[in-house]
Amino acid sequence: MLELACSQTGCDVAMDGSADLGSNRTRVALGTKAETLARLKPLLSKSRILDLVYFTASEWRADERALLRRIRESFAGCRLAIRSSALIEDTSDASMAGAFETRLGVPCCDVDAIRDAVLAVLASYQGDPANQVLVQPQFEGSSVAGVVTTRDVEFGVPYYVVTYDDQSDSTSSVTAGAGDVSTLRVHRAVPDVGSKPPFLSALIHAVREIERVLDRSDLDIEFAMDGPHSVVIFQVRLLATKRTWKSSTIADVSRGALALRSTIGALLDRRDAGIHGSRTALSNMADWNPAEMLGATPRPLAISLYRRLITQGAWQDARRWVGYQRMPRRDLMVIVSGRPYIDVRLSLNSFLPQGAGSKASGTLVEEWISRLSVMPDQHDKIEFAVALTCLDFSWRDRLASHPESCAKMDRFVDALRSLTARALDTTAAGSLAQAEDAIRPLAFSSWSSGLPSREHASAARIEALLRICEARGTRPFAVLARHAFIAESFLRSARERGAISPERTDAFRRSLATVSQRMARDSCAVLHGHLAPEAFVADYGHLRPSTYDINSPPLANREPAEFMPTSARDDGWPEPFHLTNRESRGLSLLLRENGLAPRCAEQLLAYAHRSITGREHGKFLFTRVVNEILETIAFLAERKGATRDAISHLTVQSILDLDTHTDASRLADLVQAGRRLHEVARATPLPSAIFAATDVDVVLEDLATPTFVGSQTVSGEVAVLSPLHSPGNICGKIVAIEQADPGYDWIFPHGPIGLVTRFGGANSHMAIRCVEHGLAAAIGCGERAFTRIARSHRAVISPATQSLMPLDAG
Incomplete structure (x- = not known):
């Protein structure tokens, strides 16, 4: 037996993530699965390896009876785990994980069962007599x-x-x-990983000891624990993927990690004049939800285009337009290691009404951020679960946590009542009508008259399109979106107060004649020969899955088979919705209670109808301009000899500079720099919500509470969609989409039975669409749940029980 001495001192970890293994140490060599465990067993103090017996195929054939006796004597009274330990397993080239037989729970008292298990393992090999079989007691009580x-x-x-x-x-x-x-990720430089989850500290200490003994930091280790401090090691092998790693990415991420905590700390603690709150939080799903609209790790072009069109100024202009307070002009979105986040404090400040008063405003922002920090899974629902953005029917419950609500909160409530009353004004003087008028020109082909054609792409044309999109598109759309959120708040709170049932609320939503329903009808018309395919594409061809991604082709650039159904049923226009007398009285009473009379229930429903349909129509219109911007950029890139993929790594400003300042060599350098930044974004683990600088040390999955839509439980095959690939037939299937935006409206005529998205909130585009089409859905379920569903062959969505479950493992 190999005997080695090894110091048991703690493992120092350098800031670049490399383990300081010390000097004068004997390096233990990795061997087969069994050999490695046998060599490590006497050297580990922070974990343990169960007793083991191993032997070669030739030794088994030479004296099977002696080996069976040895196994029974070594593990009397135990159930056994009999595993492979082949020469070609666990090498630096291939792990061969799962390639060979394993038998668990083999009774030690049953010689025939042991023999059968050993023979099954040996039969799974290729016949090399040096291949081994590993026998250990079955680990119990994990x-x-x-x-x-x-x-x-x-x-x-x-x-x-x-x-x-x-x-x-x-x-x-x-x-x-x-x-x-x-899954969680721990930066190697973190000396103390904390106690969340409680087993983590003991596990990392055990792993660092193994690294030190083996003098390696490229290991794949299987483990189990039967207590918070008791680690059992089942396997230690080399990471077979090492040959695919890029040293430049490792170096870039390592350098960035040194500054990441301080960068985030500075962002969280920054104080700005005119902005209430002593601290902020960062979220990739709050407010304008960049994760839903762009994805978790979008490329520089998508990020910069979203920033230019929405988060740089349009979002703030729209809030002031509706009646929220004036704020210092700030970009709502910040970039951390190439990933977009929303500054939650800025978002919450923007929901304070004009005239709210400084004391109440400061108190509320502090309270809202504190509330979010204790329920971070609600960070995609801050307008409903955290902040109070209008005087809906549940506002008293939302303010009940404030002991000073009877004093300085009165001014805030009066200001919010005034804002809400103005928002409900549907006359030409109201912001809803003004926004509708502002965006309406985009419904006509003349919106782009006076601009040179796309084929004469230039920076001047792109800049002109950007300005049109801001002024006529995203700014008025942001107003319409805010009205839709206010309408949704009223519907939710009316349901909470018992004025209208959940079923009737859904019936109202299904009564809305939206773009999605019109698209579904037109798809049927094309299928039955009542509408020319060219006319359909002329109207809907600008839609693309992932609106801001130049690599995602719009429908006009796709084969019709990708988005046109092969069979569909025209359900006609939705049935009109009428309040019952009881519902009308209940809603009118709540309006009077809120001091919003003389408006009646019918006026409130008309406002909700107009706001929600207006938002969806506005989105449909402004994305026409976004598509034109991206296609113009693609033409400009082609003239410069660049592909869509290459140009996606440049920012909008870099593209605007292409005409006059950038030669081919410089363009190649810019593209390469953008690729490198995007690679760092993909390789750097970050949480979906950040409340403290230390949140980047131990990164948990982005857990989220899904928004369930519908009432019927559905189960079926899972079809995973991406912006670049079509899954074929999705009829009768549950569709899984990471982030779902208007470009995916084409799925509804194809007859899916359910929808699951990783990103998205309660009032997101797809949540509304699913209600309209009566589709069961789990919107914004987070990384962990989405990954489980996407890897499954079948799944079940049960809105009634608020559950989303895979039915099998894919």
């Missing part, structure tokens, strides 16, 4: 089990990646790809 890699598998960046199951007692759910598993 409280958590999983896999740790000491580097990110895809990029090799310096993070421990822990995938674990703490919901069952299975030790194989992670490796088998089944069960309710979670």
Whole structure:
């Protein structure tokens, strides 16, 4: 037996993520699965390896009886785990994970069962007599089990990646790809990982000890625990993906990690004159929800275009237009390691009505951020679950947590009542009508008259389109969107107060004649020969899955088979909705209670109808201009010899400078720099919501509470969609989309039975669409749940029980 001495001192970790292994240490060599465990077993103090027996195929054939006796004597009274330990497993070129047989729970008292298990393992090999069989006692009583890699598998960046199951007692759910598993990432430089989850500290200490003994930081380790401090190691092998890592990405992420905590700390603690609140939080799903609209790691062009059109100024102009307070002009979106986040404090300040008073405003912003920090899974629902953005029917409950609500909050309530009354004004003097008038020109082909054609693409044309989109598109659309949120607040609170039932609220939403329903009808008309395909494309061809992504072709550039259904049913226009006498009286009473009379229930429903349909129509219109901007950029890039993929790595400003300041060599350098930045964004783990600088040390999955839509439970096959690929037939299937925007409206005529999205909020585009079409949905379910569904063959959505579950493992 190999005997080595090894110091048991703690493992120092350098800021670049490399382990300081010390000097004068003997490096333990990795061997087969069994050999590695045998060599490590006497050297580990922070974890343990179960007793083991291993032997070669030739040794088994030479003396099967002796080996069976040895196994029974070594593990008397135990159930056994009999596993492969082949020469071609666990190498630097390939792990061969799961390629060979494993038998668990083999009774030690049953010689025939042991023999059968060993023979099954040997039969799974290719016949090399040096291949081994590993026998250990079956581990019982697991409280958590999983896999740790000491580097990110895809990029090799310096993070421990822990995938674990703490919901069952299975030790194989992670490796088998089944069960309710979670993933977290820990930067290698973090000396103290804390106690969330409680097992993490002991596990990382155990892993660091193994790294030190082996003098390696490229390991894949299977583990289980039967208590918060008791780690059992099942397997240690090399990461077989190392050959695909890029040293430049590892270096860039390592350097960026040094400054990441201080950068985020500065963003969170920054104080701005005229902005209430002593601290902020960052969220990729709050307010204008960049994760839903752009994806978790969008490219520079998409980010900069979204910033120019919305978060740089249009969002703020729209809030003032509706009646919210004036604020210092600020960009709502900040970029952290190439990823877009919303400044939550700015967002919450923008929801304060004019005349609210400084004391109440400061108190409320502090309270709202504190509330969000204790329920971070609501960060995509701040307008409904955190802030109070209009005087809906539940406002008293929302302010009940403030002891000073009877004093300085009175001014805030009066200001919010005044804002709400102005918002409900549907006359020509109101902001709703003004926004409708402002965006209406985009409904006509003449909106682009006077501009040179797309084929004569130039920076001047792009700039002109950007200005048109801001003035006639995103700014009035942002007003319409705010009205739709106010309308949704009233509908929700009316339901909470019992004035209208959830079923009747859904019936109202289904009565809305929206763009999506018109598109579904027109699809049927094309299918039945009543509408020319060219006419359909002329109207809807600008829509693209992922509105701001130049690499996602619009419908006009796709084959009709990708978006036109092969069969569809024309359900006609939706049935009109009429309030019952009881509903009308209840809503009118609530309006009077809020001091919003003389408006009646019918006027409130008319406002909601107009706001919600106006928002969807406005989105449809302004995305015409967004599409024209992207296609013009594509033409300009082609003239410069660049592809769409290449140009997606440039910012809008860099593209505007192409005509006069950028030669081919400079363009190539800019594209390469953009690619590198995007690679860093993809490789750097970040949480979806950030409340403290230390949140980037241990990064949990973006857990979210889904918004469930519908009432009927549905189950079926899962079809995963992406902006670039069509899954074929989705009729009768549950569609899974990471981020769903208007470009995916084409799915509804194809007859899906359900929808699951990773990103999206309660009032998101797809939430509204699913209600309109009577589709069961789980909107914004987060990374963990979405990954489970996307990897499954079948799933079930139950809005009634608020559950989303895979039915099998894919």
